[in-house]
Amino acid sequence: MKKLLLHPVAFGFMFFGVVLTFVTTSVSVAAVDDSIVETEPEKGPNRGRLLKQDGFVIELSIFETGVPPEFRVWVTNQDKPVAPEAVSLTVKLTRLGGVVDTINFKPQSDFLRGDMEIYEPHSFAVTINANYQNKSYQWQYDNFEGRTNIEPxxxxxxxxxxxxxxxxxxxETIEVFGRIVPAQDGQRHITARFDGQIKSMPVNLGQTVKSGDVLARIESNESLTSYAITSPSDGVISAKFANDGEQTDGRVLLSITNLQKLTAELAVFPTDRARVSLGAPATINVGEVKDSLISTVIFLDSQLQRNQSTIVRVAIDNASGLYIPGQYVTGEIEVDRYxxxxxxxxxxxxxxxxxxxxxxxxxxxxxxxxxxxxxxxxxxxxxxxxxxxxxxxxxxxxxxxxxxxxxxxxxxxx
The missing domain is CATH 2.40.420.20 (conserved putative lor/sdh protein from methanococcus maripaludis s2 fold)
Structure with a gap:
């Protein structure tokens, strides 16, 4: 079954032809019936639509040269011009949803000029009422554009x-990019309280440790007694600078990184720097991680990098373990909300x-x-x-x- 919605031609510059409608629950659109053809309305010397009745003719045109679109009307009777002040005229435009615009006309030069802008879309049912020499005339037609019908x-x-x-x-947000690094308070650098010889270091690079786990045993050079160095926090052994049998010599022996607390270091360029504020909402995306991470800005650097950007830090809760220091990220920082x-x-x-x-x-x-x-x-x-x-x-x-x-x-x- 075919269903066609015919949109009659418009006056002036508003010709809109035939519009198709959907007719089945499939994704195809009904074909046009070529046997149904809409004829363009007859136009007058001012390129307006001609409406005729018993020798009384009005030419209804939309004029928009140098002014917002407005109706202008020229009138003849028995092929002779009619003075505009001799005609009473109104046009009603019924738009989709039942809104009705009523347009009245006043004489100007050799035409009647409408008192209302014909705002877009120029899609409406048109009703014209005219009175000349105590005789009434009426015309109706549809002028639709940019409209279609689709069944629910x-x-x-x-x-x-x-x-x-x-x-x-x-x-309103700005786009940013950067990489993930350990949080500044998420790293611990381990040294010996008393210098001595490293008797044992029972942890390896990359090993996960808990707070209180033994990291090394040291024999003091002064007392020759041994004592244990334990982990101050949970984390991963991210660096190891000493081995069994070596002297501590006041140096850092190893580093522990808490991977549950990370930071995204993001580059913000000078044009946007002044718009970023502490606590601003931020969205972080890592390519291989499906879901975005929602956080806030926790630090604004006061110095410029070599590429003239400023570093902005955003906190990352990595309890899920999805993020790793060194990953490149993109994101957005909110700079305004209204x-x-x-x-x-x-x-x-x-x-x-x-x-x-x-x-x-x-x-x-x-x-x-x-x-x-x-x-x-x-x-x-x-x-x-x-x-x-x-x-x-x-x-x-x-x-x-x-x-x-x-x-x-x-x-x-x-």
Whole structure:
């Protein structure tokens, strides 16, 4: 079974042809019935749509040269020009969702000029009422663009998801990179309390030790008695500088690193340095680890590196043991957070003509909303105009709506 949604042609520059709709729960789109062809409306000398009744003719055009789009109307009767002040005229535009724009007209030069901007999208049902010499005239037609119809079962099968547009908290971040190193308080360098000979050192490089484990036994040079050196903390033997039989000589014998407490050293460049603050939220990613690590900034270096970056340290809780010193990381640091009254998810954005749009959903119908955009942060983008708070709009798989509309091959004539 085929189902076609015909979008009659528009006046002026708003011709939009035939639009396809989905008709089954499969991922295919219904084919166009070539036997159904919409004829372009007859146009007048001002490139407007001609509407005729008993020899009374109005030419309705959208004019936008040097002004926001507005309606202008020229009138003839029995092929003779009619003075604009002799005609009473109103146009009603019924938009998707039942919003009605009522436009009144006043004479100007040789035409009637509408008193309202024709804002985007130029998609509506048009009703024209005119009165001339005590006789009334009325015309109605549909002028749809950027609109399509998708049945709920099809939308579900296509995984077309929507959300309600409203306020959102935008988190602005900067990208950073660096590597994992031991925490500054996570390393212990072990020395002998009294110099002497190392009688034994029962630990090896890379060995895991617990707090209190014996690391070495030393025979004091002065008392010739032996004493044990024990581990001050849990950790791993990360360096070993002495062996059995050697003299301690006041040197570091070995180092212990607590791998449960690590730090990500991240490079921040001067343009962003002033925006980073202690305690700022940070997200760390290691290529071979699936999940991101959420932490905070714990240190801001005051000196520049050779590449003119500044080192910022972020704490890493490594209780899981997934991270190892030396791993390279990427991440994001939050530098600002603010609440905006209206935002949409960036995943829902598409292009339509020269506009960035989302697709509003009303019932089973979807239609473009041309957006005026503001700040971008993370998954969100601020909306300054073109969409109302509380509007339902497409997020996931919005490209399906775009593809369906574009398959109509419709144009937007001027």
């Amino acid at each position: 079962k099809v939308a579900e099968a296509m995984n077309i998801q929507t959300e309600i547009a409203g306020e959102a908290t935008l988190s 609440l905006v009254p209206l935002a949409v998810k960036r995943i829902g954005l598409q292009s339509f003509r020269d506009f960035t749009v989302v697709y509003a959903k009303v019932g089973e119908q979807y239609e473009v909303r041309m957006l005026e955009l503001g700040r971008k942060a993370g998954e969100w983008i601020e909306v300054l105009g073109g969409l109302d708070v509380g509007s339902e709009y497409v997020t996931e798989n919005s490209f399906i709506i775009k593809a369906d509309i574009e398959k109509s091959g419709a144009s937007h004539d001027h």
